[in-house]
Each structure stands twice: as structure tokens, then as C-alpha cells.
Amino acid sequence: MRAEIIAVGTELLLGQIVNTNAQYLSRGLAELGIDVYYQTVVGDNKDRLIEAIGIARGRAELLVFTGGLGPTLDDLTRDALADYLGRGVELHEPTMTKIVNMFAGRGGSFVESNRRQALLVDGATPLRNDTGLAVGNALNVEGTCYMLLPGPPREMKPMFDNDGSAWLKEQLGPASALHSVMLKFVGIGESGLEDLLIDLIREQQDPTIAPYAKEGEVAIRVSTKAGDAEEASRKMGGTLAEIRGRTAAYLYAEEDVPIEATVVRILTEQRRTLSLAESCTGGMVSELITTIPGSAVVYLGGVVTYSNGMKTSQLGVPKEMLEGPGAPGAISSETAAAMAEGMRKAADSDFALSVTGNAGPAAAEDKAVGLVYIGLAERGRETRVEKLQMSGDREGIRLRATKRALYMLWLSLTGRE
Amino acid sequence: MRAEIIAVGTELLLGQIVNTNAQYLSRGLAELGIDVYYQTVVGDNKDRLIEAIGIARGRAELLVFTGGLGPTLDDLTRDALADYLGRGVELHEPTMTKIVNMFAGRGGSFVESNRRQALLVDGATPLRNDTGLAVGNALNVEGTCYMLLPGPPREMKPMFDNDGSAWLKEQLGPASALHSVMLKFVGIGESGLEDLLIDLIREQQDPTIAPYAKEGEVAIRVSTKAGDAEEASRKMGGTLAEIRGRTAAYLYAEEDVPIEATVVRILTEQRRTLSLAESCTGGMVSELITTIPGSAVVYLGGVVTYSNGMKTSQLGVPKEMLEGPGAPGAISSETAAAMAEGMRKAADSDFALSVTGNAGPAAAEDKAVGLVYIGLAERGRETRVEKLQMSGDREGIRLRATKRALYMLWLSLTGRE
Structure with missing residues (x-):
């Protein structure tokens, strides 16, 4: 399953915040064996958002959105997706009750715009929000999956880890997850390391070998898809042994530590x-x-x-x-x-x-x-x-x-x- | 001018790193008066990269790329753009000399793949890399501007701030440019500073006042659009004097220095x-x-x-x-x-x-x-x-x-x- 992450929010385009959500979701999806092919950031603008949905729909089977589920007029993601799919929206009663109770408990008066946070695209499965108000949405329309998550990381992360992941596993069926090993090197540069391993890198298929450099160190990630850790270690064993043999003078860890x-x-x-x-x-x-x-x-x-x-x-x-x-x-x-x-x-x-x-x-x-x-x-x-x-x-x-x-x-x- | 930032790198799609480059560039482009409409992340895959260029070309006049200028086979950005534009690549001699000298100086042997870092798309202006090897590229093809920057932030940032910004200003022409003053504070937190200036921040129109925190320090940028420095200083003078008066115990510089x-x-x-x-x-x-x-x-x-x-x-x-x-x-x-x-x-x-x-x-x-x-x-x-x-x-x-x-x-x- 190919995925695209679409983060919605003008504050990202202005550089006011960093898109850490995309990293968190990319990792989480990789662990489920889902390949992220693109990450997109688009502002709080309905037309441009609908355009971005159309493009993503043409190149991915799973679209994961973050942001734009809040109460304000700038929060357009749910409406944009409903428009794109030609569907309406419906009220999710348990969320509405929660919102009304929360305002009553605070002694504050309920603001009508907060009702927006309880809306679902028609036919969507609600994703529980344990740390905030806006309900998440998940739906499968003719083989394309859409998931709407809130923007604030402290709401997005638990929602994705709980209801979000569970829903995705249902869509995937009994598939296989990505397993990987990180190798860390010191005392050698990126190109020097690649020279040592050039034939392995050129001929790689399964497992894959991805080199990258960070802050004065070099790393390689070896990855494969497998049903469990044992199968993964069987599939990667030969490649890892070959790399270890050639790089013993520089290989200081098999996990991501400095x-x-x-x-x-x-x-x-x-x-x-x-x-x-x-x-x-x-x-x-x-x-x-x-x-x-x-x-x-x-x-x-x-x-x-x-x-x-x-x-x-x-x-x-x-x-x-x-x-x-x-x-x-x-x-x-x-x-x-x-x-x-x-x-x-x-x-x-x-x-x-x-x-x-x-x-x-x-x-x-x-x-x-x-x-x-x-x-x-x-x-x-x-x-x-x-x-x-x-x-x-x-x-x-x-x-x-x-x-x-x-x-x-x-x-x-x-x-x- | 509408811009799109395209970050290239499978490590971003795997969630191994966060796309801080997009934030840095979004801010920098905003300071030049350029609006960022989209940020895109695509992996180290030439076909998908060329597709992403095509999509961006249809919705922006400036495409800023980060990543994929290094020496390895995964570094495809330059080649992909050259292919998209139907152009070849040419060797940038000063960069090649620098690379060869560096290897000679280290007593190491020059690895042929390093030559790739000295390549320019035919007709591109080179952007100097003071902190690394790969040369940047900037070119204007029929009104669309393309800028290729390295992925590592410590190479990308100075290249963008120096040659990159200068090239963009040329493309923009003598429009009413954004002028701004950066005020740096120490010994006070972001919310403490905001408390001191809350009325100014609330009532701001022109000049604008944007507070932000970085690495244990707090900064405020006061900005206005003006034809020249004199007009800008006239427009910002009153606001700056007011801020200086209220923050004298913490204001240590009026430029972006630590x-x-x-x-x-x-x-x-x-x-x-x-x-x-x-x-x-x-x-x-x-x-x-x-x-x-x-x-x-x-x-x-x-x-x-x-x-x-x-x-x-x-x-x-x-x-x-x-x-x-x-x-x-x-x-x-x-x-x-x-x-x-x-x-x-x-x-x-x-x-x-x-x-x-x-x-x-x-x-x-x-x-x-x-x-x-x-x-x-x-x-x-x-x-x-x-x-x-x-x-x-x-x-x-x-x-x-x-x-x-x-x-x-x-x-x-x-x-x-």
C-alpha cells in the first residue's frame, strides 16, 4: 500500500512550525509495512486542498491528513474531503456530548463553532480523541483509504497509535511489516563507505541498503519486509554479515546511537x-x-x-x-x-x-x-x-x-x- | 511569486529525519516577500521526482529543491531536473578544483563519484558552498525559477542566505522589498518578553512584530515593506524605540548573532x-x-x-x-x-x-x-x-x-x- 501524508496548515508554509507530524506518521506507517511515497504541505485554502487530494488520489492508496479539524473557519480539511468525495457530513453524537459536557464542566458557554469538531464525513469511522476534542475520520472509498487526524501532535499521536493503527491493520489484512537494522560508522566518510559497499548497493533488491550521513557520522539502514523478526533476520542475515565483514574497522553500533x-x-x-x-x-x-x-x-x-x-x-x-x-x-x-x-x-x-x-x-x-x-x-x-x-x-x-x-x-x- | 519547496530524500519518507529545511526556507522566502504555496517531499527516485517537478511547475513560479546533490547514486536531483528540462549537465571547474584539492590535502585518493558534486545543469548559475562540496544550481527557464540546494542544513543554510537569496532578489527585481530588524534577547523567556510587549504585538499592523524562540534565546523581528532603507527606518523607528525602552535589561543585539x-x-x-x-x-x-x-x-x-x-x-x-x-x-x-x-x-x-x-x-x-x-x-x-x-x-x-x-x-x- 502506497501512502501520502498531507499536512494542512498555513503556519507550516510560513515556517512558523516544523512538520514533525510527517516524521511521526512516516515512521508509524513504515512499521505497519506501508510505504510513504510523498509528503505534502498545503495551506488553509479549500480549493488548493481539493487539488492536492486529487493529485494524491492518483498516486497513493492511502491519504493521511493532519490538521484542519478544529473549530475555526480556517479548519477546512473535513469539508474539503467531503466536497471532493461528493458526500455530506454527519454529527458524531458521542463527541458532541463530550464537547457540551466539557464546556458545562468549565462553566464556559458552548460556542456554536465547536460543533464542527464533532462532524464526520458521511460513512466515516470515528477515531477517538483522548487528548482533545476533534474526532478523527477514517474511510475507505472504492479502495482508497482516507484518514483525518488533528494537527496538534499531542492529539494526533495517540489517535494514530490507537484507533488509527487498528483501522489501518484491518484495511491491510494479514500483511507483512518492514523490519530494519541501523548500522553506525565512524572514522570513514559517506563516499568512502559507499566505495566499500558499492556492489552491494548497486545490486540491492531485498533487503534494501540505504546509506546516509548525519552530523559527522555515517549510517546505513538495511531493511526487508517479513512476517516476523525471525523471518526478517533470515532474509537480512547474509547481507548484514557481508557488510560487517567489510566495515569492521568503522562499524561501532547496530542501533541509532552516536x-x-x-x-x-x-x-x-x-x-x-x-x-x-x-x-x-x-x-x-x-x-x-x-x-x-x-x-x-x-x-x-x-x-x-x-x-x-x-x-x-x-x-x-x-x-x-x-x-x-x-x-x-x-x-x-x-x-x-x-x-x-x-x-x-x-x-x-x-x-x-x-x-x-x-x-x-x-x-x-x-x-x-x-x-x-x-x-x-x-x-x-x-x-x-x-x-x-x-x-x-x-x-x-x-x-x-x-x-x-x-x-x-x-x-x-x-x-x- | 508563488513558490514550492521540494525536499528530496527517502530518509524523510521513512521518518528518519525531520524536514527542518522546509521551515528554514519557508521563513527565508517569506522574508523576501515570496509566498510558499506547497511543500513536497519525494524519495530518491528519478521518475517520481520528475513527476513532482511537473506538478510543481504547474502551480508555482519558483521551485526550491533541497537534497540529492551529493556524490552517491541516490543523489538524483540535478539529473532529474536536467532530464525534465531536456538539458545536459556541465562541470563547474572551480568546484572540481576544490574537490580535487581537498582529497589531495587529506592525502586521500579522489573517488570518481565525487565529481558528481561539481556538476551544473546546463546554463545554471553556480551557488557557492562554503561549508561542503556540492555546488548549488539556480536557473530561470521561461519565467520559472529553479534552485537546487544541498540537503545537510549546515550546507543548505549558508548557501541560501548568501548566493541563493542574492539570486532570488535579482529575479524579483527592484520591487518594494521587505526590510526588517532582528532584536535578540537573553535572560528572558518567550512568554516573559511577550508580556512586556503584549499591547504592541496585539495592535501591530505596519511594521509587523514577530516573536520567536531559538536555541535558548529569544528574538523579535520587526518588518516593513519599503522602497529603501531610509523609508524603512522612518516607518519602523517609533516601534523600535518603544521596544528598546521596555527591554533594555535583555536586548543584547540588533542583528541575528548569538x-x-x-x-x-x-x-x-x-x-x-x-x-x-x-x-x-x-x-x-x-x-x-x-x-x-x-x-x-x-x-x-x-x-x-x-x-x-x-x-x-x-x-x-x-x-x-x-x-x-x-x-x-x-x-x-x-x-x-x-x-x-x-x-x-x-x-x-x-x-x-x-x-x-x-x-x-x-x-x-x-x-x-x-x-x-x-x-x-x-x-x-x-x-x-x-x-x-x-x-x-x-x-x-x-x-x-x-x-x-x-x-x-x-x-x-x-x-x-
Whole structure:
């Protein structure tokens, strides 16, 4: 079954709100094994709404609407659908009773326009609204399904999850749902990953393989339709094993978590501790680590040494290493190592990561924008330093340096390096 | 000019990401006086994309696309538009050079698929990508305008704001353009600000007053249509003066800059320096300060003390203050003051801010989630501490505590407190 989600509301077209409903419904429909082919947003205008219904009717068997069921004159969705189908509307008595009682209970006077929220398109099944007033509508007309849901997420979500999903399952019959596995990678870019898997991606049929990038990380979703989890795992097993084999050096999770969550989890399991010495990332590594609840158990703290003075006073980096003729300077392999080692000793932690570099916009110490050194000091092991030349803007360089530092730590924690 | 926004990406139809691009562009187009009539989302499928272009072409004069300009086989937007228009594609040499240089600089090998990101539809104007690789496209074909933007927001936004908007203004001609002033506030919430200005907001006609909240800050945009800047300033002058008078304790900028940029600018002008001692914000204050280019001149560095041990070793907070019977504890006014003073002395800076509190999710030291103390030590002045009880989730508390700390510093820097 192909679906289209139609969100109705001028406030979406003005950019006053984000269409989070479309995301919620897309996910919910995917879980039912229903493919969403289009999402459309149209304003509170009856003619344009009817036009949009006509277009959607030609390319989908299920049209899910959000918004436009409220009491005001701008709320046109129900009327537009009734007009499109050539039907009338009827009063849903239980909803009307609920509305009248609510006004009586509040001591307010019933406003006639509120009656509109109790209307159904002729022949529609009512969908219960446990968190608001407007009743939902669901109807199947000659094989095309229409579902009308309210716009406010706190009304839309429970209505869809309860009566809405139940009604859709009836329409689908005993069909099969979409199962998928999310693979998360770090230390490799989107195109590099695609190169590793290009033949699998080109030849994909079932399961499907969809790569995508987000905030300094790369992900792949492997999906198939199956009657149950066991059948799904049988159908996806071969593909997943092949991908795992080729990407072992980068594959850090098989669920949608950021690398910092995986690093905190492994540190916790291994009862080991971390400290951080940051220069060009300015605290971003620390900030990401501490977004993870429970990170306080393994993360002792860090230092942001933006000035050379702080590198010496807080981390014990020798002044001669930072300044003077022939000195390696703050942006150097030597300083990265000294920062990591100084931090690890000061915090008495099992690991310390350091980042020093030039995130731009201008050259510093005559060193190019994007030149970054990452140091990893580990109790009982020799300190390692990685040198990177990154491109992009200041924020991009800082973010990728941060993820790269977490990658180095992950490699060491998992015995890969 | 009627516009339609077409977002391309199967990840949107699967509900993996929210279409925030549509909101950003809807706002941006509204500011240019362009009405958005539809938003459409379509998957990475060439036939369906071409169909969507045909439909949009019939109901809008401007089609703005996001997504599908990357290097992978799924990135089809440029090809689909070229096919629809019956045109070929051509290589944009400056972008190609940039891509090749980037790979050379990284020491990586150039992957052929990356060449795709340098392609233009024949006859298109290139739109510069300062934060990524794929070049944007803009073209006017027989009165219909097409604009191709990348999908990642950090590439899409600057491209639209710079080359994209400039190109659109050319297409619009010297009409009566929208002029607006953005007022930025800190230390006050959206509803608090609205209370201060409620009569102005209710009675607004021309200029219009639109409040909105973003990332821990509140903004108001005052707008009017005018032939030139002088006419606009005449029309908006009275309203702006009234707003300034009522909000002086919170109004930190009359352009769209974050508070951290204003703080760095004032510190630079006053030739004063800052250091930071963070606990519950985990480095977020430092991270925000260092997003500002040039912050290295005034920001010496900071310490993230996630453990009590680090509070003592790095900042000299007395152990008896942190632990033991009757001790105020890490989350206390005394510790906030000691952290700020210890940091200021260690870094020898003019100011030091400290943040200590409980960002959740669970109570710590028997202290409620959301309890936060902010300290400000200043050379030659008495240390001040502010106690706050915040609500919301972990990230919300951290962000608002961060902005609140910057607010305290701004008050002091500007002589307000």
C-alpha cells in the first residue's frame, strides 16, 4: 500500500512550525509495512486542498491528513474531503456530548463553532480523541483509504497509535511489516563507505541498503519486509554479515546511537576513566561526552587550553615546546602528546584524549587551516598521535576532529589498535 | 511569486529525519516577500521526482529543491531536473578544483563519484558552498525559477542566505522589498518578553512584530515593506524605540548573532580576558565561546570538572566544601564561588564564569534536577553567584544554564550589574 501524508496548515508554509507530524506518521506507517511515497504541505485554502487530494488520489492508496479539524473557519480539511468525495457530513453524537459536557464542566458557554469538531464525513469511522476534542475520520472509498487526524501532535499521536493503527491493520489484512537494522560508522566518510559497499548497493533488491550521513557520522539502514523478526533476520542475515565483514574497522553500533554513547558504554563496562585536553575543539568533545546520562561515572573532566599559558600551567606542556625559535609550537605532534600525557597524569585517568589544531578561519603559527593533531595517552601504553588535514569551515573541522578523537579512543577500547 | 519547496530524500519518507529545511526556507522566502504555496517531499527516485517537478511547475513560479546533490547514486536531483528540462549537465571547474584539492590535502585518493558534486545543469548559475562540496544550481527557464540546494542544513543554510537569496532578489527585481530588524534577547523567556510587549504585538499592523524562540534565546523581528532603507527606518523607528525602552535589561543585539558573539566582541573591545569552570554544562559554555572566530584573543581557556577530585586539583575547591557531613556539596553557592575564583586565579583572567548544578536525569547529592548555580568572579570586584531552578530535559537545562551564564557576564560587561 502506497501512502501520502498531507499536512494542512498555513503556519507550516510560513515556517512558523516544523512538520514533525510527517516524521511521526512516516515512521508509524513504515512499521505497519506501508510505504510513504510523498509528503505534502498545503495551506488553509479549500480549493488548493481539493487539488492536492486529487493529485494524491492518483498516486497513493492511502491519504493521511493532519490538521484542519478544529473549530475555526480556517479548519477546512473535513469539508474539503467531503466536497471532493461528493458526500455530506454527519454529527458524531458521542463527541458532541463530550464537547457540551466539557464546556458545562468549565462553566464556559458552548460556542456554536465547536460543533464542527464533532462532524464526520458521511460513512466515516470515528477515531477517538483522548487528548482533545476533534474526532478523527477514517474511510475507505472504492479502495482508497482516507484518514483525518488533528494537527496538534499531542492529539494526533495517540489517535494514530490507537484507533488509527487498528483501522489501518484491518484495511491491510494479514500483511507483512518492514523490519530494519541501523548500522553506525565512524572514522570513514559517506563516499568512502559507499566505495566499500558499492556492489552491494548497486545490486540491492531485498533487503534494501540505504546509506546516509548525519552530523559527522555515517549510517546505513538495511531493511526487508517479513512476517516476523525471525523471518526478517533470515532474509537480512547474509547481507548484514557481508557488510560487517567489510566495515569492521568503522562499524561501532547496530542501533541509532552516536559514537560518544558507545564510548561511554564501553568505558563503563570496562570500569575505565577518561579525561580530555582540548584546544581547537574548544570543549566540544567534553560537551558531547557529557550529553550522555551517566557519563559522570567514567568522565573525570577536562581542560580547554586556548592559550599557551594555560597549556603550561594546567597541563605542564614545556614552554620551550610551545614558543621560541625552532619550537614545534602549539599545533604539533609533540604538543598533542604532551597535552594528553599531562592531562592523564593530572586527572589520574586511564585515558586522556587531546586535540590541538587550527580550525580556521585564518592560519595560525603559519600552519594551515584544518591541520589537527589528536593525542591518546593510555595508562601502561605508549602515547599515540594522529595527524589530520581537514577541509571545510570552522564548525565542520571542529566537529570532525571531535568525532575522529572519539574514533581513536574506540579503536583502542575495542582492541582494534 | 508563488513558490514550492521540494525536499528530496527517502530518509524523510521513512521518518528518519525531520524536514527542518522546509521551515528554514519557508521563513527565508517569506522574508523576501515570496509566498510558499506547497511543500513536497519525494524519495530518491528519478521518475517520481520528475513527476513532482511537473506538478510543481504547474502551480508555482519558483521551485526550491533541497537534497540529492551529493556524490552517491541516490543523489538524483540535478539529473532529474536536467532530464525534465531536456538539458545536459556541465562541470563547474572551480568546484572540481576544490574537490580535487581537498582529497589531495587529506592525502586521500579522489573517488570518481565525487565529481558528481561539481556538476551544473546546463546554463545554471553556480551557488557557492562554503561549508561542503556540492555546488548549488539556480536557473530561470521561461519565467520559472529553479534552485537546487544541498540537503545537510549546515550546507543548505549558508548557501541560501548568501548566493541563493542574492539570486532570488535579482529575479524579483527592484520591487518594494521587505526590510526588517532582528532584536535578540537573553535572560528572558518567550512568554516573559511577550508580556512586556503584549499591547504592541496585539495592535501591530505596519511594521509587523514577530516573536520567536531559538536555541535558548529569544528574538523579535520587526518588518516593513519599503522602497529603501531610509523609508524603512522612518516607518519602523517609533516601534523600535518603544521596544528598546521596555527591554533594555535583555536586548543584547540588533542583528541575528548569538549572545556568545556579543560577549566576545565586548571583551575584545575592552581588552579583557575570560576563563571558564564548568561542571553540569560539561564544556558547553566553552564550546559556544570558541565557535566565534577570534575568541582566542580573549578566551584563555577553561576546566570541565566533572568529578570532585578535579574540582579540588584543578581549581583548588576545598575538599571539605565538597564532601562530608554538613558540607555544602558540589552543587552549592559556595562551590560555584570557589570554582569561579579558583579558575580566575589559575588563568589570571579578568573574568571567570562557573556553572555547577544538576542537569538530570536523576537527583544528585539529593538536589533536584534543574538546580543550577552560576558564579562570576571578576578582577577587583566581589564574586557573585546566581541560583536558578530550571525545568526541562538534560539538554534544555544545560543550554539554558549556558546562556544564563553568558547573560551574567554581559550584564557585568555592559555595566548593567
